[in-house]
Amino acid sequence: MATYWSSGNVVFVERMVTTWYLAIHIGFIFMALGLDVVNLLLDKSSKIARSFTAFNNLIFISVVFPFGLFVPLTYWSLFFYNYNLILPNIVEITVPNWVSTSSHSVISLVALLEMITTKYTYKGNYILALTMMTVFSASYITCLIGTYVQFGFWVYPVLHLVPEEELWMVFLALAAKLVALFFFGAGVSFLIHGVKPGKDRDN
DSSP states (O other): OOTTOOGGGGGGGGGSHHHHHHHHHHHHHHHHHHHHHHHHHSOTTSHHHHHHHHHHHHHIIIIIHHHHHHHHHHHHHHHHHHGGGTSOGGGGGTSOHHHHHHHHHHHHHHHHHHHHHSOOOOTTTHHHHHHHHHHHHHHHHHHHHHHHHHHSSOSSGGGGGSOGGGHHHHHHHHHHHHHHHHHHHHHHHHHHHOOOTTOOOOO
């Protein structure tokens, strides 16, 4: 199963969803820092501060939190079943096993810690957040399928075990899992901050 992962193909690590997610998460961290600076320099009620806060909020509830749980849950499910279904051993030349396992664990803890320590607003953001999550997911799936069409192999070995006519069911199940994690985030927000998913309270 690792034959298509020749040393020349290891560069396709950049086409893995974890890499995409880490890029988004790093961007989110810088946005959060920028938001702190904006709040220090400007009144929180100013248009710039409110716009910055709203965008930061949207990125977190639509991508950072749901994918922050989606990636580790999917990774560890396959890890305990058969690690080579995620990454063949040859990839460890570029990405050591400890780097892979730690990076797929820490991101969920960071996302949960952020949810615990900061109140994020779901009220009025459902459609926009789900749309953004869909756009991000569709963009990645397009890259995933494009890689297969262009080079003749799937970035994730497990997809080679799925008949092509059944791939849509796999992607549909993963999409349903993402949506469930989105609403799970809304529930966690309510449990921690006392804000019902359809309601909000003053900051």
